[in-house]
Amino acid sequence: MSRSVVALVAACTLALSGCNMLPQAPGPLPTDFVPSPSVSPGEGPGALSPDGFTAAQRMTVRVRNVGCGFISTGTGFALDAHTLVTNRHVIEDTKKIQVQTYDGRSINATTASTTTVADIAIITTEESLGGTFANVARQDPVETDVVTVVGYPKGGRLSTVSGVVLGESPDPLGSAIGTVLATTATVEPGSSGSPVLDEDGRVVGVVYAKNKSNQSFIVPVSTLKTLLDETSLLVPEAAQC
Amino acid sequence: MSTNDDPSQQPRARDTSFPVVVPKSGLPVFSPTSPPQVRSGTPVATPASSAVADTLPAPASPPAKKSKARVWVVVLAIVTAALAVLAAYLWVVNEQWQEQNDDLRTQVAALNAQVADNNTQILELQSDLNQAQENLAGATGKVTDLADSSANANDQAAFLTELADSFQQCAQAQASHISHLENASRYTASSLAAEGRDVSNYCSDVEQSYVDYQASLESN
Structure with missing residues (x-):
């Protein structure tokens, strides 16, 4: 008899402990789930400016x-x-x-x-x-940095050219006190004063000269900021x- | 006959008729495995082997069997009830899951249809967007061209304004020189000649600028 009671208690205990393994009823479905968009039209390279110009x-x-x-x-x-x-x-x-x-x-x-x-x-x-308006960079570009020049070469259409910073160079015109930077961006008369932009669109220099090798020379942004x-x-x- | 289920708890008074097991040591030993039996007859001495056979545990009495059966019935009833409750619970849970599954499948089907519609709409809008971007690129190109034309026109206007001013200065200088020539007695001949050369050179430069401008227009 006592063994039966013990077996019954053991069975009940086992059954109760097994309750934790029983499948639970499903919870209510969420009704206020709002998926967040993965892409915004205002982001990325395809984003448009108000009038199509950068x-x-x-x-x-x-x-x-x-x-x-x-x-x-x-x-x-x-x-x-x-x-x-x-x-x-x-x-x-x-x-x-x-x-x-x-x-x-x-x-x-x-x-x-x-x-x-x-x-x-x-x-x-x-x-x-x-x-x-221009977003002026805090630091000068360094060698191998990709830069973009936007300007009016030969007084013509607004155009954009790209190049790479070659490094510091003495001023070919001798008109600047500090060092200037040479780039491979091709410029023409009329491009003088063009902003030189880094890959984030920040101004890192100002075009002011070119040489016969079609290298352009820029006043670095550090000089501009000093002025x-x-x-x-x-x-x-x-x-x- | 005793009604007690556990005869070992209340053993009856010792009696010579108790079943005796003769152990190897020869001492009589009380056997708790079976209740004592009352015998009315005169005890008869029997060989030890016969006594052992008589004192083997007797089968459970009917009340004990009933009691155990009752316990097992209760246990089975409890187990059956528990299983029934468990089955009912599982059935209910299964129904709820199936109901939710059906709801979700319905929602998924609706969302799939909506996604398909949205994808179709996205494709149409993407096509419209591409067209709009092409139009915008064309428009910005035209704006740039027009700005360029306007800038060149303003350059020419500024140049012609400067040229007109220069011609006017030339005319004024020539008028002044003529006035000086009319009053030549007031000036030295060399100064008049120098003024004449300066005016002539200036006006020649202005005229040359105009010729160059005309030539640039023709070359363009």
Whole structure:
């Protein structure tokens, strides 16, 4: 009899412990599950700008120097709505400076400042240049970095070329105090003042010269930042003629 | 006859009629395996082998069998009830899973149909997007071309404005020179001649600029 009781208790215990292995009833199905999108149209290389132009194209302007008996053209890029950067030699001997945006708007410059430290000039305008401005990089590009140059070669259409940074080089024109950088990006007269962009679209330099080997030379962004931080290095350019 | 199920707990008083097992040592030993039996007759001495045969455990008495059977019936009833409950539980759970499975299959079918519709729509939209991108590329190209044409036109306008100013300055210089020639007595001949050369050179340069401009237009 006692063995039967023990067996019964053992069987009950075994059965109870086996309850944990019994299948459970299904839980309620979720009703508020919202899948998160894996791709956003605003991301990736296919993302469109408001008008189909890239940010680099929209911030790049064509500079027209109406000088004393001559007219020359160059390139510049907007730092903000009323300030742009170009080369000093683009606005030399100027009587009037006009800039034209990527979409054909013509804007008159009000003031221009140059420096002897580098072939850089800062131009201001009364009318707004637009809504896209340069994102200035913190560091200079290094050798083998891929760069892109956006500008108006020969005063023609807005165009983009790419190249690779070759490294530091002495200034071929002797107009800069610091070192400059040589790249393989092909530029032409009229490209002077073009922004040089890294792969993230940040400005890493300003085109100012080329040589017979079709190498281009750029003022590194560190020099540009120094000039922007030390405004005392900039001297207003007086109208000639 | 005793009604006690466990006779070993209340052994009856010792009696000579107790079954005796004669062990090898010769001492009588009480056997707890079977209840004592009351005998009414005179004990008869029997050989040891015969006594052993008489004292083997007797089969369980009928009440004990009934009691055990009752226990087993209860146990079987409990087990049967537990199995029934278990079967019912499993059936209910199975029904719930099947019901949810059916719901999920229905939802999956609906979602599959929706995904198929969405894929078709995506393909159509992708085609529209490609077309729109081509149109946009064409439009941006036209904007760039127009901006280029506008810039060149503005360059020419600025150049012609400068040229017109130069011609005007040339005309003013020539008028001034003529005025000086009309009052030649006031000036030295050499100064008049120098002025004449300067005016002539300046106007020649302006005229040459115009000729160059015309030539550039023709070359383009």
